[in-house]
Amino acid sequence: MLSKVFDIKDHVIATLGSHCSLQVLKGAKDEGLATLLICEKKRASLYKRFNFIDELYFIDTFDDLLNNDIQNELIDKKILLIPHGTLISNLKFDELEKINIPIFGNKWILRWEADRVLKQKLMSESNFNIPSQINRKNEIKNLCIVKLHGAAGGKGYFLAWNEQSFDDGCKKLIDQKVIKSEKELYIQEYVLGVPIFLQFFYSPLKDEVELLGIDRRYESDIDGIGRIPSHIQIKLNLEPSYNVIGNFPLVLRESLLQEVFSMAENFAEKTKELVAPGIPGPFCLEGVYDKNGKFVIFEFSARIVAGTNLFINGSPYSDLLYNEPMSMGRRISREIKEAIKLNRLDDVIT
Numbered sequence: 001m002l003s004k005v006f007d008i009k010d011h012v013i014a015t016l017g018s019h020c021s022l023q024v025l026k027g028a029k030d031e032g033l034a035t036l037l038i039c040e041k042k043r044a045s046l047y048k049r050f051n052f053i054d055e056l057y058f059i060d061t062f063d064d065l066l067n068n069d070i071q072n073e074l075i076d077k078k079i080l081l082i083p084h085g086t087l088i089s090n091l092k093f094d095e096l097e098k099i100n101i102p103i104f105g106n107k108w109i110l111r112w113e114a115d116r117v118l119k120q121k122l123m124s125e126s127n128f129n130i131p132s133q134i135n136r137k138n139e140i141k142n143l144c145i146v147k148l149h150g151a152a153g154g155k156g157y158f159l160a161w162n163e164q165s166f167d168d169g170c171k172k173l174i175d176q177k178v179i180k181s182e183k184e185l186y187i188q189e190y191v192l193g194v195p196i197f198l199q200f201f202y203s204p205l206k207d208e209v210e211l212l213g214i215d216r217r218y219e220s221d222i223d224g225i226g227r228i229p230s231h232i233q234i235k236l237n238l239e240p241s242y243n244v245i246g247n248f249p250l251v252l253r254e255s256l257l258q259e260v261f262s263m264a265e266n267f268a269e270k271t272k273e274l275v276a277p278g279i280p281g282p283f284c285l286e287g288v289y290d291k292n293g294k295f296v297i298f299e300f301s302a303r304i305v306a307g308t309n310l311f312i313n314g315s316p317y318s319d320l321l322y323n324e325p326m327s328m329g330r331r332i333s334r335e336i337k338e339a340i341k342l343n344r345l346d347d348v349i350t
């Protein structure tokens with residue numbers, strides 16, 4: 001049987017208009033590929049400004065992606081969909097898995113990102129240092145961070161140091177109708193140190209992990225609370241929130257880099273075992289470096305993260321690998337082009 005022959009001209013790079021879509025489509029255009037943005041009508045005036053977007057495909061809300069007619073229309077347009085945080089925060093993972101549009105990367109691993117139990121399994125099997133998980137609220141002895149399931153950008157997280165403070169935080173979320181019961185919460189040891197986000201790309205074509213950038217998040221209002229003197233903080237009874245507003249670029253001490261690569265390589269290998277075909281494309285390891293330089297990983301993202309938007313023109317790390325500006329978005333399109341050339345597109349999409 002003759003295998004299918006792929007052609008670059010047969011494909012259009014597409015993504016949802018939000019999160020890192022500008023970077024992704026600019027990168028695709030820099031690689032000479034056609035681009036399409038799936039755009040909510042209310043955001044038309046923003047996205048019309050950018051001439052690297054060849055086509056704006058309007059929908060009312062991102063939920064419309066579940067509509068079969070819309071999916072078929074997009075399939076006819078020969079799109080390859082680049083998933084990002086907005087796709088996974090708007091759709092449930094079983095809905096996402098049923099989408100018929102070819103998705104860049106491994107759509108099955110997005111479930112492992114959204115589900116805390118699966119996430120924990122992948123992280124511990126990758127031999128990461130991970131914060132301990134507290135299963136019952138009466139076991140809270142030290143400072144903990146209480147999280148919601150899914151990618152909510154840190155929204156709704158709160159700190160607890162004993163059962164009472166957990167109950168107080170939980171009640172607030174129930175009153176605000178963010179959750180229905182405490183069963184929706186996940187309690188994790190709070191790791192003291194500095195949060196760092198390591199941005200990688202795994203190429204199945206080269207079987208290689210690349211470090212393309214590092215950032216830290218600027219979160220409201222945890223990053224603002226320190227601007228208020230402590231005696232006033234105490235009076236105001238302030239409760240921090242962790243809503244990501246933006247990102248800062250970062251470089252690590254060079255002596256930490258060797259371990260950075262081995263963690264990422266372990267992860268890429270483990271994903272192949274646990275959730276085939278593994279992790280073709282971008283991923284991010286997210287954690288805290290403690291005072292001894294130990295990296296404790298509290299999360300991973302199994303797709304492009306918005307912190308890569310810092311490096312549209314490349315980062316110090318992408319510069320070491322490429323003699324041209326290489327954003328994560330552009331790297332995705334480079335891989336797709338390469339896969340098409342090698343007739344291996346099936347290795348990078350699901």
Ligand code: AMP
Pocket residue numbers: 131145147152153154157188189190191192195217219242286288298299
């Ligand atoms: P996440 O949504 O899990 O990426 O977390 C949002 C923010 O909460 C992070 O950027 C950190 O500032 C903070 N955070 C999450 N988990 C921990 C942890 N185990 N220890 C300390 N800080 C954390």
